[in-house]
Amino acid sequence: MVSPTEMAANSKGPRLWPEPLLAVTDGAVDREALSALAGTSLLNPRQLDRRTVTAIAQLAALLESRNVEMDKPLDGKIAITAFFEASTRTRLSFESAVLRLDGKVLSVPDGQVTGIAKGESIADIGEMFNTYGDVVIMRHPDTDSLEQISKNLHRPLINAGNGSGHHPTQALIDWYALLKWRPDLSRVICPAEKQIHIGIIGTPGSMRTVKSFLRLALMFSGSVKKITIISELADPVGLDLTEPIEESPIEIDITNDVQSVLPQLDVVYMNSIAFLGDSYRNLDARYQLDCDSDLKPGAVILHPLARNQELSVELDETDHNLYFAQAAGAVFVRQAILASILDRLDRISGIKSV
Amino acid sequence: MVSPTEMAANSKGPRLWPEPLLAVTDGAVDREALSALAGTSLLNPRQLDRRTVTAIAQLAALLESRNVEMDKPLDGKIAITAFFEASTRTRLSFESAVLRLDGKVLSVPDGQVTGIAKGESIADIGEMFNTYGDVVIMRHPDTDSLEQISKNLHRPLINAGNGSGHHPTQALIDWYALLKWRPDLSRVICPAEKQIHIGIIGTPGSMRTVKSFLRLALMFSGSVKKITIISELADPVGLDLTEPIEESPIEIDITNDVQSVLPQLDVVYMNSIAFLGDSYRNLDARYQLDCDSDLKPGAVILHPLARNQELSVELDETDHNLYFAQAAGAVFVRQAILASILDRLDRISGIKSV
Amino acid sequence: MVSPTEMAANSKGPRLWPEPLLAVTDGAVDREALSALAGTSLLNPRQLDRRTVTAIAQLAALLESRNVEMDKPLDGKIAITAFFEASTRTRLSFESAVLRLDGKVLSVPDGQVTGIAKGESIADIGEMFNTYGDVVIMRHPDTDSLEQISKNLHRPLINAGNGSGHHPTQALIDWYALLKWRPDLSRVICPAEKQIHIGIIGTPGSMRTVKSFLRLALMFSGSVKKITIISELADPVGLDLTEPIEESPIEIDITNDVQSVLPQLDVVYMNSIAFLGDSYRNLDARYQLDCDSDLKPGAVILHPLARNQELSVELDETDHNLYFAQAAGAVFVRQAILASILDRLDRISGIKSV
Secondary structure: OOOHHHHOOOOOOOOOOOHHHHHHOOOEEOHHHHHOOOOOOEOOHHHOOHHHHHHHHHHHHHHHHOOOEEOOOOOOOEEEEEEOOOOHHHHHHHHHHHHHOOOEEEEEOOHHHOHHHHOOOHHHHHHHHHHHOOEEEEEEOOOOHHHHHHOOOOOOEEEEEEOOOOOHHHHHHHHHHHHHHOHHHHOOOOOHHHOEEEEEEOOOOOOHHHHHHHHHHOOOOOOEEEEEEEOOOOOOOOHHHHHHHHHOOOEEEEEOOHHHHHHHOOEEEEOOOEEEOOEEEOOOHHHOEOOOOOOOOOOEEEOOOOOOOOEOHHHHHOOOEOHHHHHHOHHHHHHHHHHHHOOOHHHEEOOEEO | OOOHHHHOOOOOOOOOOOHHHHHHOOOEEOHHHHHOOOOOOEOOHHHOOHHHHHHHHHHHHHHHHOOOEEOOOOOOOEEEEEEOOOOHHHHHHHHHHHHHOOOEEEEEOOHHHOHHHHOOOHHHHHHHHHHHOOEEEEEEOOOOHHHHHHOOOOOOEEEEEEOOOOOHHHHHHHHHHHHHHOHHHHOOOOOHHHOEEEEEEOOOOOOHHHHHHHHHHOOOOOOEEEEEEEOOOOOOOOHHHHHHHHHOOOEEEEEOOHHHHHHHOOEEEEOOOEEEOOEEEOOOHHHOEOOOOOOOOOOEEEOOOOOOOOEOHHHHHOOOEOHHHHHHOHHHHHHHHHHHHOOOHHHEEOOEEO | OOOHHHHOOOOOOOOOOOHHHHHHOOOEEOHHHHHOOOOOOEOOHHHOOHHHHHHHHHHHHHHHHOOOEEOOOOOOOEEEEEEOOOOHHHHHHHHHHHHHOOOEEEEEOOHHHOHHHHOOOHHHHHHHHHHHOOEEEEEEOOOOHHHHHHOOOOOOEEEEEEOOOOOHHHHHHHHHHHHHHOHHHHOOOOOHHHOEEEEEEOOOOOOHHHHHHHHHHOOOOOOEEEEEEEOOOOOOOOHHHHHHHHHOOOEEEEEOOHHHHHHHOOEEEEOOOEEEOOEEEOOOHHHOEOOOOOOOOOOEEEOOOOOOOOEOHHHHHOOOEOHHHHHHOHHHHHHHHHHHHOOOHHHEEOOEEO
């Protein structure tokens, strides 16, 4: 008989157990950091800090470990998943998190064909959401959609991807995977020889998942010694991150030579999709990874998926494949975020405070 | 800490509190009128009368006041929201009402792409719905779709908009807003000086929300002294309403001169969408309202939304904006309708009978 | 007052009561056969045998008779309905079954527009489903989609139609109707004079519902004396069924002359849709049934619906119409399958074992 914990796991690549991460704090969770999220919106990773990211990972690990009792945490709460840009993966992941916490879901699986067709503004949609649900989870192809809907919406709003903007919950999932993989990265200061070198294949300026991941990486300056951005663009970073990068003590460089830097990387973060105006652009063939790529032994690959050619399925069976374990943590992270924002932490018994 | 009642409200425009409407009957609800709806379908506003409209508004107000205890009113009941014409707003509003009463939902968010694609008839779809759910909420672009589905369907059917036909639940929402705004309108006879003059910008003959609103307005002859229909058509009323209008004691006139009549109106009802064959037609520019429009002081605007250019966002921040409060009442009205039709009033404790 | 059992029934054609089928085994259900389904996937009817088909029908009948108490059988379970080919009927039928057993649903009503649009592979979608739900119900236009998703998915998978492959749950619904119509067919051996002659109008090789129905029919060699396949193709059967047909003791013949064989048939099975490459092809006009067709007195027609011209609505009001009763059994059969696969039979009290 397979236990529930084992079942809710990746089919290939190393399994990331939650217990080692919990052991760092002796099973305790930074409840104060989570409680500060009650009633707030999560739009941009700049709202977060290392402490909050770690607290969310701790709660996610507690939920994944099943070492808690839950008293229908989201009972009576309705989450609206408003996907004006279709995404099976992200929508179902959020909806699964809501349902597993005994909340309810109002689903807009493909907003392109609905209200918009009658010329309805995002602001007016926000007005109607006020009385329909208790939290709104929105994906939208327009970067300024968050600003638009917030004109009238007075419910917590979770950004599930806004154009070339941000995707903060994905970045939290990315870091949950890294913290389970190397729990010592959650400490304020890692010994120098344990600090990691992260390579990011992509263009943070135009790719929201890459941008949000990088924004969170900058918060872990005690664990990350260097970040290399691998892009064909001279300035791939974009205005949004210029200042945080300048202020960061982490060494950051940019190269277009993926072959020379690849053997040095402990973590490779990649994505397949860049927003360029209204269309998508796949990564260049030079930046594709497969079993012939010169990866450092022990190096791990993160990818928010869905993938295209840039990440070969050959790698799925290898120990470099952290992306399947990364995906397997998504529902737990989103549960932690929802329980915090909807102020229902008290319904999850067994949260030991730090 | 914001209370639940305050949260489920409009962001702009006057807040319509439910308590004054409840005070008219000392908190009592006309339960007999509601019980008569058990097991019935709601297809056309002509099935309603002033007493039933008022009773639905009373129950909606009770639910909005939160001064009731609900024992999972729709427990074990499944509502099918069959939207063969997409509408985020109306679908989510109904689904929210079902979920907040602890019912369950089977959702057809966009019926255009599904069964119809294989040539399935609406009658056959009705046959299958018999065993899938307990009530069917349907929107369909064809006016005769209600007749078609009723050939085989023997579950209660709620019309959520049929072509150029009717939209009775929207009209109930409109009147719920008016009755909260002016609770004395719920009395059988209002003093003459308190009676209101309603202007309707649009073509009841071809616009279902306008038609249904007008049909209900005719029931309030003790409170409405005059209705002016503002349209560019010589005969905007349509066959459907000719007789009820002739029989009504309310003075009804038709004009295409919006400027001259506007300053006399206590209530302006408008809509943006007319069905003309298979396409939509927006209202003419002359009929657009903004802050320069010569509205009477104290006059209020109703609009079922979504809107286009005909209603300027400039008006949102003014006291003329009753349309946001109107939208905020939608879920409560639909809860009242569903609990009545599904015969579960006994699970809402605290209903004091008149 | 209409009882729940009566309400969940067909509007036209004979009503198929579940009690006579239950009486065959004195109300007992072959629990051992059902328990063997726990944790398994249902992809192809060849996984089934006469005993299992009968056991599923018995449990469906018990559920339809309402002579059971259910303790939220699917509590805490999430079913993913992943319809990469849209189908209102099948999707809602499964979702209704899940909800009526108090499970929860993650719905993909139209997978064509979602993950696929970004080039995501079915295998990767299977990987993500591992942590989102507890059982996956998939329809897909590609016949090899089951093989693709199973590369990474390690949750039970229910095939709700794969290209020109199979549709096993539909075939179970078909046989549930036949076994309620003639409960003696459930016995291992029927007296010769009670054995039936089944006619199948269609091409099993390319029509998945027809193929799956025929595959199950071959299991009832003690009750079916002859099967006539009526098709314009010389070899309508296809590779898949060649061996089972050769091994079957049932007499099987093929004809394109529907008129001559029709008066001999006890059961006529028909379908409207054949997959031919990417498109659909309707049945030829010669194979259409209406009130002028020379049907044997007492003969019944099965059709999985949705229908087109091949089955006239004239027949709806006749005793030949078993297809509406067949449709009315769908939710009960799918409940029986889900409760068995998700190993929750112990939550349905009153199951008497054989």
